[in-house]
Amino acid sequence: MLNSKNKKVSIILIIIAVVYLLASFRLPDYPYVPVDSDMVPKTLGFILLFLSILLFFVKDDAEKKQSIPKSEIKVILTVLAFVLIYILLFEIIGFVITTALFILITSWFLGYKGWVSNIIVSISIPLVIYLLFTQFLKVQLPAGILPF
Amino acid sequence: MGVFEGILTGFQVVFSLEGLLFVFLGALTGTLIGMIPGLGPITAIAVMIPITYGMNPAMALLLMAGVYYGAAYGGAASSILLNAPGESMSVPTTFDGYPLAKQGKAGKALAIAAIASFVGGTISVILLTLLTPVLAQLAISFGPTEYFALMLMGLVMVSSLADGSTIKALISATLGFMIATIGIDAQTGTQRFTMGNVNLLEGIDFLVIALGLFALAEVSNLIFERKQSTDFTSKLGSLRLNKEEVKEMAGPMGRQSILGFLIGVLPGAGGTIASFLAYISEKRLSKKPHEFGKGSVAGLAAPEAANNGASTGSFVPLLSLGIPGSGTTAVMLGALVVLGVQPGPLLMNEHPDVFWGVIASMYIGNVILLILNLPLIPYLSKILKIPRPMLISLIIVFCIIGVYGVGFRTFDLFLLVLFGVIGFFMAYLNFPAAPMLLAFILGGMMEQSLRQALTISNGSLLIFFEKPITVALLTVALISFVVPIFRNWRRKKEDKQTLSG
Amino acid sequence: MQRTSVDHIGANDRVKMKITKWRVYKLKRLLGVFIVMILMLFAAACSSGTGGGSNEESGEKTWEPEQPIEIVATAGPGSGWDTTARMAAKVLEEEGIIDQGIGVVNKPGGGGAVGWAYVHGQNSPYTIFVTSPPMLLVPLNGQSEYNYEDFTPIANLIADYGAIVVRADAKWNNLNELFEDMKKDPESISVIGASAPGSMDHIQFVRVAKEAGVDITKVKYVSDQEGGALTQLLNGNVEVYSTGVAETIEQVKAGNIKVLGITAEERLKGEVLEDFPTAKEQGIDATFINWRGFFGPPDMDEAALAYYEEKFKELNDSEGWAEIRAQFGWDELFMTSEEYKEFLAKENEAMKALLDELGLGN
Structure with missing residues (x-):
């Protein structure tokens, strides 16, 4: 199933996004500001999650295959x-x-x-x-x- | 005192044997300091403060001006020769400067950088001379909403930095933004993602990421290519530019010097935003956008002109209002204070000699630097003639010194290596590194200005629609976001039609 | 001495060059030229400003440094801590107050926490550091494992004070008018400072506001760490600016802003400065001192402490230091180790109470 590079990378990125989101939800509250410190991280976490899922379905670019001996x-x-x-x-x-x-x-x-x-x-x-x-x-x- | 009378006074101070000597020594020292990654204009000026202590203020200023321009140019040199940007505003210099150097045109690249710096510096000093009082108002016109819109515009343009997959560029940018959220949050004092490590409380320094992603990752390429014969022809050190190249860089240099100057006037992230915007906008304007990133003359000249323009522009708020608009001018302010001059709104009236002395020394600093550096270029380029194995170990050492000099701790060095490894994999998997760095730089400021604005407005989003500059910038951002998508969509539709037709 | 070191390096270079391969030779020559030029520059700059001085030794010391002393600045070059450390090192050496070499080491990070951990780890009488109110605030915010009690206060040298500033055309003419409005309508007034909530700019404002009866949990505080705080006041995005007294002088002179109150015990001296009313004279019994002094390692040996205490007293009374104070606009505030400890304990209590009320204490 994970035969393409993009799929492997996508899985790693999804894990990063989930871990980051979990950490964002555990940030302590600071009640005296209208927008707390967790808003932007949560947004970023979801964006990364979304993009990583998209990447999963993108085909590898064929022309730039690099291989290292x-x-x-x-x-x-x-x-x-x-x-x-x-x-x-x-x-x-x-x-x-x-x-x-x-x-x-x-x-x-x-x-x-x-x-x-x-x-x-x-x-x-x-x-x-x-x-x-x-x-x-x-x-x-x-x-x-x-x-x- | 009129402008011309004033500038004449300034030149009288500068045009003495002693004055010229100090500018010269400053430019030389600055170039050397600036070439070491991690030691940019800020450090160069900071270390000069104790040395100038007790000196004649005018002479000290000349020395500083020399150091300042020298350090900025030295930073360009390490970006071009080693792919190692010493500070955030010289990152775009690596995009085309390093490819040029790799093609054996290091001399040419350094010459373009020197000329573009000179033009950017000079055009903007002229603007500074004529317009400082007028621009003082512009300098303070930006509030949190305007900054937010400006940063957003910069971020949206990220996709232009991708030469392959847009999605990969966006992922790279998101990750960069995430890295920027590490550390103590300025609006609440909350520790974010520090994992209890004191070394992360102030976040990760830009240099750690830039040197890791760019210089160290490039080292791995150099290692693969180490056995390739490094027979650079004698052209390596040649600075000759042909007519077409001069023509190609003239437009970008002129435009971006002015644009860079105007952005630099805004206190905040002047130089970095200016050089990235210069690069991106010239790529869009260029007739040969495909050359960008592969050694384009315009792609190198534009950000160099812009960041020099912006550096000069950042003196507007300092000299006219006493507000340091950048890290460098903040240190400069410190230096002036030590010399017994307190920059403020009254500087021009109370200390016209200093005011005009600073400006005159900028003219001279620019000229001296050009005169000094053009003959040095053949020697500088020969750095690339050092045998590959030796060059590789020296680049690694320079990166390590640069990063150590920022935080004086080995923790940062391990992070540097980590980012080197990340950069290596990103290159291997065709993820562009530039969006990550740009988002890291802009993201932090964007988040802070967004939340400043919302605190001020008690959480109401209407604040973003109340000011004309904000609305204008947001509109530009929206257009730059929508147009490429629309174009893509139309192209696909056309492709389909041709297929079915 | 500088002259000889130049010659020495130059000569060495020439010898090495002969045996070096051509490529390296070119690079080396370039480097050599650079170094010589720089040393010349250095020599030129130094020779203009070296003030020698012999100081009589006042015997009966039980502790004398036998190796160079390291002053740690827990922030980067150019910062306030760094400047204080470098200037102190300079005067201590130049006036011959301390005979050993004194080096300044930068250990930036974590608002000081990284440097404090370093000093704690070194635990040597040769490693001392310069510090100020963040020494109390950062640990209270839960951002440093060590607090002021883990170190030995040696002596305090200088002080700066906080200023509460509004635009020149603002409707408030004194602190009480401002605070009355803040009590009535806290949502309409934003306060800006250059550091995060719980740090100096915030706490100095909150300390005064609380004494005046303002509900400090309702204070709208914005932080701008990019150096734009003053700009935001001038262009009207925020109403109040909390900063240090020194930063306000030029803007007041130009008629852009007015200082409603400062946090000093009594009025300061000097042109412009003497016109700034204190919070105290406006009936608000609150002060905030941005003190700056030197600390030693944990449980410092008494003899070593006595040595440093005396040396810093000498520094404080020296002409060179007086000049530097004047140059940078620092106020003299000398405290001996004992006085310092007492003062710190009181300050720490007061800050802790404020932070707890704001929910920031740890």
């Missing part, structure tokens, strides 16, 4: 994992070190083979940005384990 999906997921690790360690280890490692490893993983320039860029860019932010703009980036 399996090997590429692996690459994307790995980069995604790198990004998540980077973010997790961002405040703990600090901006300079995590950023340097991230640039170094990701560039290498994606096929950049010039080690010397890779290392130079990985170290200099985070340092320059860090100094620019903290010294000139006076905007703090996480220092982490570095002393400055």
